[in-house]
Amino acid sequence: xxxxxxxxxxxxxxxxxxxxxxxxxxxxxxxxxxxxxxxxxxxxxxxxxxxxxxxxxxxxxxxxxxxxxxxxxxxxxxxxxxxxxxxxxxxxxxxxxxxxxxxxxxxxxxxxxxxxxxxxxxxxxxxxxxxxxxxxxxxxxxxxxxxxxxxxxxxxxxxxxxxxxxxxxxxxxxxxxxxxxxxxxxxxxxxxxxxxxxxxxxxxxxxxxxxxxxxxxxxxxxxxxxxxxxxxxxxxxxxxxxxxxxxxxxxxxxxxxxxxxxxxxxxxxxxxxxxxxxxxxxxxxxxxxxxxxxxxxxxxxxxxxxxxxxxxxxxxxxxxxxxxxxxxxxxxxxxxxxxxxxxxxxxxxxxxxxxxxxxxxxxxxxxxxxxxxxxxxxxxxxxxxxxxxxxxxxxxxxxxxxxxxxxxxxxxxxxxxxxxxxxxxxxxxxxxxxxxxxxxxxxxxxxxxxxxxxxxxxxxxxxxxxxxxxxxxxxxxxxxxxxxxxxxxxxxxxxxxxxxxxxxxxxxxxxxxxxxxxxxxxxxxxxxxxxxxxxxxxxxxxxxxxxxxxxxxxxxxxxxxxxxxxxxxx
Amino acid sequence: xxxxxxxxxxxxxxxxxxxxxxxxxxxxxxxxxxxxxxxxxxxxxxxxxxxxxxxxxxxxxxxxxxxxxxxxxxxxxxxxxxxxxxxxxxxxxxx
Numbered sequence: 001x002x003x004x005x006x007x008x009x010x011x012x013x014x015x016x017x018x019x020x021x022x023x024x025x026x027x028x029x030x031x032x033x034x035x036x037x038x039x040x041x042x043x044x045x046x047x048x049x050x051x052x053x054x055x056x057x058x059x060x061x062x063x064x065x066x067x068x069x070x071x072x073x074x075x076x077x078x079x080x081x082x083x084x085x086x087x088x089x090x091x092x093x094x095x096x097x098x099x100x101x102x103x104x105x106x107x108x109x110x111x112x113x114x115x116x117x118x119x120x121x122x123x124x125x126x127x128x129x130x131x132x133x134x135x136x137x138x139x140x141x142x143x144x145x146x147x148x149x150x151x152x153x154x155x156x157x158x159x160x161x162x163x164x165x166x167x168x169x170x171x172x173x174x175x176x177x178x179x180x181x182x183x184x185x186x187x188x189x190x191x192x193x194x195x196x197x198x199x200x201x202x203x204x205x206x207x208x209x210x211x212x213x214x215x216x217x218x219x220x221x222x223x224x225x226x227x228x229x230x231x232x233x234x235x236x237x238x239x240x241x242x243x244x245x246x247x248x249x250x251x252x253x254x255x256x257x258x259x260x261x262x263x264x265x266x267x268x269x270x271x272x273x274x275x276x277x278x279x280x281x282x283x284x285x286x287x288x289x290x291x292x293x294x295x296x297x298x299x300x301x302x303x304x305x306x307x308x309x310x311x312x313x314x315x316x317x318x319x320x321x322x323x324x325x326x327x328x329x330x331x332x333x334x335x336x337x338x339x340x341x342x343x344x345x346x347x348x349x350x351x352x353x354x355x356x357x358x359x360x361x362x363x364x365x366x367x368x369x370x371x372x373x374x375x376x377x378x379x380x381x382x383x384x385x386x387x388x389x390x391x392x393x394x395x396x397x398x399x400x401x402x403x404x405x406x407x408x409x410x411x412x413x414x415x416x417x418x419x420x421x422x423x424x425x426x427x428x429x430x431x432x433x434x435x436x437x438x439x440x441x442x443x444x445x446x447x448x449x450x451x452x453x454x455x456x457x458x459x460x461x462x463x464x465x466x467x468x469x470x471x472x473x474x475x476x477x478x479x480x481x482x483x484x485x486x487x488x489x490x491x492x493x494x495x496x497x498x499x500x501x502x503x504x505x506x507x508x509x510x511x512x513x514x515x516x517x518x519x520x521x522x523x524x525x526x527x528x529x530x531x532x533x534x535x536x537x538x539x540x541x542x543x544x545x546x547x548x549x550x551x552x553x554x555x556x557x558x559x560x561x562x563x564x565x566x567x568x569x570x
Numbered sequence: 571x572x573x574x575x576x577x578x579x580x581x582x583x584x585x586x587x588x589x590x591x592x593x594x595x596x597x598x599x600x601x602x603x604x605x606x607x608x609x610x611x612x613x614x615x616x617x618x619x620x621x622x623x624x625x626x627x628x629x630x631x632x633x634x635x636x637x638x639x640x641x642x643x644x645x646x647x648x649x650x651x652x653x654x655x656x657x658x659x660x661x662x663x664x665x
């Protein structure tokens with residue numbers, strides 16, 4: 001059987017599985033539609049958080065980015081996991097205690113303001129659309145390469161599956177589907193990693209083989225010989241300032257991701273939220289500790305396969321020719337010597353490789369069995385679809401709950417809200433399909449923008465809402481607006497070539513900080529402005545201060561909890 | 571501008587619980603910063619001279635070590651807060 005046939009069988013099997021689970025856990029009331037009726041077990045919720053969190057970027061792109069950034073790839077490894085620490089310690093338990101449906105709900109209630117609610121809902125919708133466009137690119141790449149179908153067809157199939165069980169099951173259906181998808185994702189990531197690790201180092205545990213073998217050291221030497229940067233040395237691709245700022249921006253941006261925060265509403269109580277976070281970080285780390293090994297091993301294999309080899313022989317390799325037809329891998333024999341000169345970053349480089357194909361091509365480069373290649377494709381789809389469905393629910397609840405119900409129609413019945421929820425999910429689905437078929441020319445920049453805006457807007461406001469009792473409506477709104485506007489303007493100026501089509505960038509960087517890291521400056525501005533404004537305007541009303549006190553009080557003081565604890569201690 | 575008195579509805583024991591919580595989170599975040607942004611970024615150059623098995627210490631922290639520490643931070647938070655919940659329960663039922 002060919003790789004393509006095995007891939008189709010595995011993809012169909014997993015899609016049937018996800019759909020079956022979505023059907024089995026379908027819901028009829030609003031509360032379960034948004035937050036799964038708060039009866040999902042901790043481990044399942046942890047796996048669902050992990051699948052939700054690990055998008056096509058984590059599965060398909062990250063190891064490839066690390067392979068080409070070397071040491072500096074730590075911005076993604078540490079940035080995304082470090083942000084999770086902020087989320088688990090500073091936000092999740094309190095938002096669970098607050099006990100509402102959505103992030104805009106918290107911001108609107110805490111700052112007793114529909115303007116704040118609207119701003120938060122718009123930020124949520126924007127961040128979600130940006131993310132979905134990234135997932136759709138992942139789906140498009142996988143389908144175009146492995147199913148040999150047109151990208152448009154591939155995206156439409158993917159959207160139909162996501163839409164089917166998201167509409168049917170709401171959050172509860174998604175939670176169970178995502179928990180299943182986590183296991184598909186992790187198996188698909190680990191098996192090729194183990195195989196390639198055995199092949200290169202003789203050690204079956206890739207996470208350990210990264211440090212115990214000499215592959216990284218050899219890779220460093222080879223790269224320097226070829227004219228690339230030294231793999232193991234810090235700050236060869238990005239300056240120290242940029243590594244620091246980008247890591248911090250990704251951390252704060254990730255902690256403020258509304259579709260991940262909402263996950264913590266789906267557990268029973270605060271204690272379960274804390275333990276869901278523990279399970280999720282363990283599940284996430286399993287992939288994140290493997291990714292740097294995959295990155296280094298894949299790069300090593302790739303260099304050995306194509307660097308300094310005759311171009312004709314390289315182009316005869318099956319995986320090379322298949323990726324060449326997708327346009328994601330290109331050769332250009334600049335000096336006409338018929339030999340592949342692979343020197344990323346130097347002017348003599350003759351190989352243009354899209355970093356997104358590193359993970360997907362790894363099993364082929366290492367000559368692994370066809371079923372492993374099919375497995376990786378299935379895993380990449382699971383990662384993209386699980387994140388896309390979480391984002392769709394988040395986006396539709398921002399529209400139907402935060403904007404429609406809380407602002408326009410406070411008398412809306414449960415039926416009406418559910419209908420608007422499903423309608424907006426459908427609209428979101430269509431927008432996502434459109435973005436997937438016609439991806440904006442500047443996808444990478446848009447993602448940087450989403451993280452930067454998250455770091456500069458949602459994260460500081462939620463944090464201050466919990467930890468600063470004196471923070472009021474005026475301070476929060478002034479803070480969000482100044483952080484948002486600063487970040488938006490600065491990123492647009494730095495990326496003016498792709499955004500406005502100017503000849504040259506209007507500014508190169510903000511005092512040495514590039515577009516990906518500038519959200520941190522926006523975040524600091526947000527903190528300072530909201531502090532100054534709040535201290536010079538009236539303090540929040542008494543009932544809001546009581547609300548915050550209540551979020552801080554031990555969960556045990558809730559009456560039903562007290563009864564359970566008394567019974568337990570007897 | 572005079573600072574008016576704030577509403578205070580938490581009783582003494584609840585306040586004790588919240589202060590303990592804050593103190594513990596602060597400690598964990600200091601470790602988070604020192605290991606991740608310290609060891610992986612700010613002190614990366616000197617730590618790059620320190621060998622660690624087949625790689626350098628800063629490379630390992632940046633690519634794997636920090637993530638392991640992050641797991642421990644979240645795990646110890648969950649364990650410590652369970653203990654704090656129990657201590658609070660006992661304190662509350664003392665008198």
